[in-house]
Amino acid sequence: MRISRIYLPTLREVPAEAEVISHKLMLRAGMIRKVASGIYTWLPLGLRVLRKVERIVREEMNAAGAQEVHLPMVQPAELWEESGRWEKYGPELLRLKDRRDREFCLGPTHEEVITDLVKGEIKSYRDLPLCLYQIQMKFRDEIRPRFGVMRAREFEMKDAYSFDADDPSAERTYHDMYEAYKRIFKRCGLNFQPVEAQTGQIGGAFSHEFMVIADTGEDTIAVCDKCGYAANVELAESRPEDPVGGDEDDKALEKVHTPGTHTVEQVSSFLKISPKRVAKTLIFDTPNGPKAAMVRGDRELNEEKLTACLDVAWAHLAEPMRIEQYTGGPMGFSGPVGINLPVYLDSELDGARNLVVGANEGDHHYINATPGVDFQVKQVADLRLVGEGDPCPRCATAMRVTKGIEVGHIFKLGTQYSEAMGALFLDKEGKEKPLVMGCYGIGTGRTAAAAIEQNNDENGIVWKPQIAPFHVYLMPINVNDEDSMAAADKLEKELEEKGLEVLMDDRDERAGVKFKDADLLGIPLRIVIGSKNLKQGKVEIKGRTEEKPRLADLEKAAALAREFIDAST
Ligand code: ATP
Ligand code: MG
Numbered sequence: 001m002r003i004s005r006i007y008l009p010t011l012r013e014v015p016a017e018a019e020v021i022s023h024k025l026m027l028r029a030g031m032i033r034k035v036a037s038g039i040y041t042w043l044p045l046g047l048r049v050l051r052k053v054e055r056i057v058r059e060e061m062n063a064a065g066a067q068e069v070h071l072p073m074v075q076p077a078e079l080w081e082e083s084g085r086w087e088k089y090g091p092e093l094l095r096l097k098d099r100r101d102r103e104f105c106l107g108p109t110h111e112e113v114i115t116d117l118v119k120g121e122i123k124s125y126r127d128l129p130l131c132l133y134q135i136q137m138k139f140r141d142e143i144r145p146r147f148g149v150m151r152a153r154e155f156e157m158k159d160a161y162s163f164d165a166d167d168p169s170a171e172r173t174y175h176d177m178y179e180a181y182k183r184i185f186k187r188c189g190l191n192f193q194p195v196e197a198q199t200g201q202i203g204g205a206f207s208h209e210f211m212v213i214a215d216t217g218e219d220t221i222a223v224c225d226k227c228g229y230a231a232n233v234e235l236a237e238s239r240p241e242d243p244v245g246g247d248e249d250d251k252a253l254e255k256v257h258t259p260g261t262h263t264v265e266q267v268s269s270f271l272k273i274s275p276k277r278v279a280k281t282l283i284f285d286t287p288n289g290p291k292a293a294m295v296r297g298d299r300e301l302n303e304e305k306l307t308a309c310l311d312v313a314w315a316h317l318a319e320p321m322r323i324e325q326y327t328g329g330p331m332g333f334s335g336p337v338g339i340n341l342p343v344y345l346d347s348e349l350d351g352a353r354n355l356v357v358g359a360n361e362g363d364h365h366y367i368n369a370t371p372g373v374d375f376q377v378k379q380v381a382d383l384r385l386v387g388e389g390d391p392c393p394r395c396a397t398a399m400r401v402t403k404g405i406e407v408g409h410i411f412k413l414g415t416q417y418s419e420a421m422g423a424l425f426l427d428k429e430g431k432e433k434p435l436v437m438g439c440y441g442i443g444t445g446r447t448a449a450a451a452i453e454q455n456n457d458e459n460g461i462v463w464k465p466q467i468a469p470f471h472v473y474l475m476p477i478n479v480n481d482e483d484s485m486a487a488a489d490k491l492e493k494e495l496e497e498k499g500l501e502v503l504m505d506d507r508d509e510r511a512g513v514k515f516k517d518a519d520l521l522g523i524p525l526r527i528v529i530g531s532k533n534l535k536q537g538k539v540e541i542k543g544r545t546e547e548k549p550r551l552a553d554l555e556k557a558a559a560l561a562r563e564f565i566d567a568s569t
Pocket of ligand 2 (some may be wrong): 209406409
């Protein structure tokens with residue numbers, strides 16, 4: 001392919017709208033263009049990358065026994081009413097009406113449509129297991145679209161849905177998908193980590209996310225390098241330390257004057273005690289009214305865990321005015337003693353004694369407060385946020401906390417959709433049962449962006465050959481030199497015969513401009529044909545991340561290129 005024939009508008013300037021490197025580079029390299037907030041066009045170069053990701057995904061899905069279908073993007077409201085999600089999904093679901101005033105939505109995911117598809121068609125256990133997938137656009141009216149195609153509103157996803165007769169079979173399918181996902185992201189050349197994850201809007205029994213490790217990732221994950229435990233911090237656990245004061249006798253509760261001590265640090269240094277002795281009490285507003293939650297003074301509370309424990313849609317830290325209203329005291333001095341709210345206690349404080357807690361009164365704390373003695377506990381639960389170095393819940397080794405980009409997410413759904421929508425089959429005993437489902441998503445566009453986020457330098461993108469838009473950047477320096485052009489044409493053919501995709505820079509531009517673009521586009525191998533070298537039968541070859549080019553015989557260039565690409569794949 002010649003650059004002069006491909007629509008490839010590159011940018012010198014860094015676009016102001018872009019925050020993260022992949023977004024900047026995708027715009028600069030002419031891969032994507034914005035149409036509206038979170039809505040993008042893929043240009044030829046970008047689309048080549050997307051197609052390569054899709055191809056890897058397709059091959060692995062097919063190899064895992066899944067079959068490709070294509071479901072509609074516009075979905076009737078009735079299906080969503082059947083599943084109960086028309087009410088539940090919230091403002092991310094873009095709802096619309098047709099000319100007859102019938103309600104529809106743009107599919108953010110396809111559980112309803114697929115369940116409706118198989119319902120009535122799958123009649124017997126003999127038709128199972130079945131796994132169907134598609135690669136298609138989704139629409140989610142994200143509250144803050146950003147990072148280009150990484151968090152878009154319209155984006156491409158591979159979504160697969162499995163149907164099994166029972167749990168063991170469904171778990172085998174889940175495991176097969178898990179393995180297929182590992183192969184997919186490996187083949188895409190990504191450094192990734194599968195982690196245990198929350199199920200969110202999709203629901204279900206358990207799930208894993210596949211995270212591409214990158215500092216700019218929106219997710220935080222905890223990883224134990226010793227035993228392999230890995231989880232999104234939304235639900236990551238840590239082994240609790242022994243409860244503070246657990247082996248002491250209960251001392252008498254006492255209110256003390258602690259002037260100006262709004263934070264744990266201030267209280268602990270004023271009272272000359274360890275921050276671990278202090279228990280923080282946080283007041284939350286929830287749809288079911290205000291609640292109090294307690295964690296040790298040196299810990300952070302994990303709002304996701306609290307939300308899950310309370311089984312509510314949201315829990316927000318209460319405003320200072322509300323805290324005053326609920327507890328009678330100012331923010332920073334809340335405590336569980338005599339409070340008129342249900343108290344949720346982090347499991348690390350279970351069995352703790354003689355704690356320091358707020359007194360619900362300005363500049364005052366209680367010392368020697370003991371759960372169950374000096375205040376009532378509604379529920380003990382794991383409410384701590386896991387941090388760097390916290391002990392692994394399985395083997396107690398210090399864990400690592402890093403950032404990741406979620407590129408894939410798999411769910412064991414169980415029967416929630418099949419039951420709600422009446423997708424039943426007859427088992428071996430002739431008994432009617434709901435299908436056991438799983439669903440499995442990969443953001444193909446996000447995967448392409450994540451690859452850039454992980455592999456780039458100050459000059460541009462660094463593609464791994466597997467998903468690079470082209471393998472070789474072939475650059476005759478002087479396009480007006482007939483010999484150079486003849487050599488370039490011949491070499492292009494030889495490269496293509498070896499199965500390599502070539503982008504020939506046939507523009508009549510300064511060499512400096514072409515070199516810059518070659519780096520920006522990040523094509524793994526660059527071959528430069530200069531008239532002087534050519535007279536000796538030589539060309540310059542350079543890998544994208546290599547410091548300096550080397551001279552090679554023109555005759556051997558294609559073979560060397562093939563070797564290089566194979567070695568870096
Ligand atoms: P996130 O937590 O990032 O919002 P999600 O949990 O809502 O993602 P899933 O419903 O699991 O996402 O969707 C499956 C995959 O689709 C994700 O792993 C991700 O790769 C991709 N994806 C989800 N939302 C977007 C988006 N707004 N833009 C691009 N890709 C997305
Ligand atoms: Mg997810």
